[in-house]
Amino acid sequence: MTGQTNTKYWLGFTLREALVTGFSAVGIILAQQFLRIPMHLPGHRLLPLVFFLLLARACIRACWVATLTGFLAGLMSLLFGMGHAGPMQLLSFVIAGLIADIVFRLLPRLTRSVALSAITGAFMGVSWVLVSIVQDRLLGLDFSLAVTHSLLRAGGAMIFGALGGAFATPVARRMQASGTIMPDVPSPEVAADSPEDRTSVQP
Amino acid sequence: MPRDSRRGFPGQYMARSTPIQRLPAAVKLCMVGLLALADLINSRLTAALILVLIWFLLYALARLGWRQMLQDARVVLYQAPLVVAVLLLRQGMAALPAALLVSIRLGLLCLPGLWLQRTTRVSDILAVFGRFLPSRLAFVITMSLHFVPLITREAREIYWLQQLRGARVAPRQLINPLCWAEWCRCLAIPIFMRALHLADEVSVAARQRGIGEDTPAQPTLRSQLICRKVHP
Structure with missing residues (x-):
């Protein structure tokens, strides 16, 4: 079965990996729909985004998983009008995924450490400031005002991003411990046995 | 049952028999795109008010009532107080018209998507996107959305089972940060594991049907035997 399911399906991902990223993207969208309830907490939407992006990153060992998850979530929110920022939503999701992937490449034990995940989540929150500035400028706000407005939201986004990262780690750890997903850094024997098996989801 | 779920979200x-609902999804998508673009390009209060009137008209033509309109408006205008407060703090009362304009434009940027969802079935929108998205990407998106009700049902079952065994996962209990770890352990992990297993099952089923393969799937021995029985 492994040989059959490891056939590349799309962009170098197997069908199973693509579906896991799809489900993670749907999780982001559903959580964001739920968080449409006005809580008057700027940046609270980053919590599920960071949580699902890091969890997808932990589940699949392929490159650019978080970016693909962010792209799919952004595309779905664009297709179904679930986003508040239109095309900028897609950009912000992809940038957040890109940060998760880059940090994971630099620090492969990212999803094992609560502190590292929290810091990555906070970085993902900061990335939203840039997108927010571009959006405000497009809507005609003065640059300094756009920066002020975005920075007001950035504090909350960083806190919620860090929380999302901190929540993702215990879930990923528990799933690794139960054998549902493989550890982030495989042992040399495992890596030598299956050089082509990049998916960490156990069949 | 919670109050919000009775009133809709x-x-x-909303299934209605109006010309708006009968319009092809592609036409509605173009309309929505054009109106959002008009909102982005426009920088005058009068033009923004005209756009607001157009949206009122579109909601009325789709026979969407005040309740639906207010539900959507509440969602899109939640940023308005923040924008108005920032502008008033920086520039004083003179900035009120500008603050209102930006708030209206922010709202008008988000409203098209909600109107589209109100008037168009998801399957119709997917059919439109299936025309220009890569077929494999469209399949992944369709499958992910198709299994949302199943995952939601399983999530609900897991939630009630965990409630029955005394786990502190109710929304009211989540106010206490000490319960967050329990929420992760009792809800997030089982739901995510279920989603992973579902992805496994779907991918195996799809492979057996030849989806994602360059060559079409070979008939199984069982199906060959059935064919021989029907057409000896």
Whole structure:
């Protein structure tokens, strides 16, 4: 079965990996729909985004998983009008995924450490400031005002991003411990046995 | 049952027999795109008010009532107080018209999506996107959305089972940060594991049907035997 399911399906991902990223993207969208309830907490939407992006990153060992998850979530929110920022939503999701992937490449034990995940989540929150500035400028706000407005939201986004990262780690750890997903850094024997098996989801 | 679920939610599809609902999804998508673009390009209050009137008209033509309109408006205008407060703090009362304009434009940027969801079935929108998205990407998106009700049902079952065994996962209990770890352990992990297993099952089923393969799937021995029985 492994040989059959490891056939590349799309962009170098197997069908199973693509579906896991799809489900993670749907999780982001559903959580964001739920968080449409006005809580008057700027940046609270980053919590599920960071949580699902890091969890997808932990589940699949392929490159650019978080970016693909962010792209799919952004595309779905664009297709179904679930986003508040239109095309900028897609950009912000992809940038957040890109940060998760880059940090994971630099620090492969990212999803094992609560502190590292929290810091990555906070970085993902900061990335939203840039997108927010571009959006405000497009809507005609003065640059300094756009920066002020975005920075007001950035504090909350960083806190919620860090929380999302901190929540993702215990879930990923528990799933690794139960054998549902493989550890982030495989042992040399495992890596030598299956050089082509990049998916960490156990069949 | 919670009050909000009885009254519906923002962007909920409303089945009505109106010309708007009967319009092809592609036409509605173009309309929505054009109106959002008009909102982005425009920088005058009068033009923004005209756009607001157009949206009122579109909601009325789709026979969407005040309740639906207010539900959607509440969602799109939640940023308005923040924008108005920032502008008033920086520039004083003179900035009020500008603050209102930006708030209206922010709202008008988000409203098209909600109106589209209100008036168009998800399957119709997917059919439109299936025309220009890569077929494999469209399949992944369709499958992910198709299994949302199943995952939701399983999530609900897991939630009630965990409640029955005394786990502190109710929304009211989540106010206490000490319960967050329990929420992760009792809800997030089982739901995510279920989603992973579902992805496994779907991918195996799809492979057996030849989806994603360059060559079509070979008939199984069982199906060959059935064919021989039917057409000896």
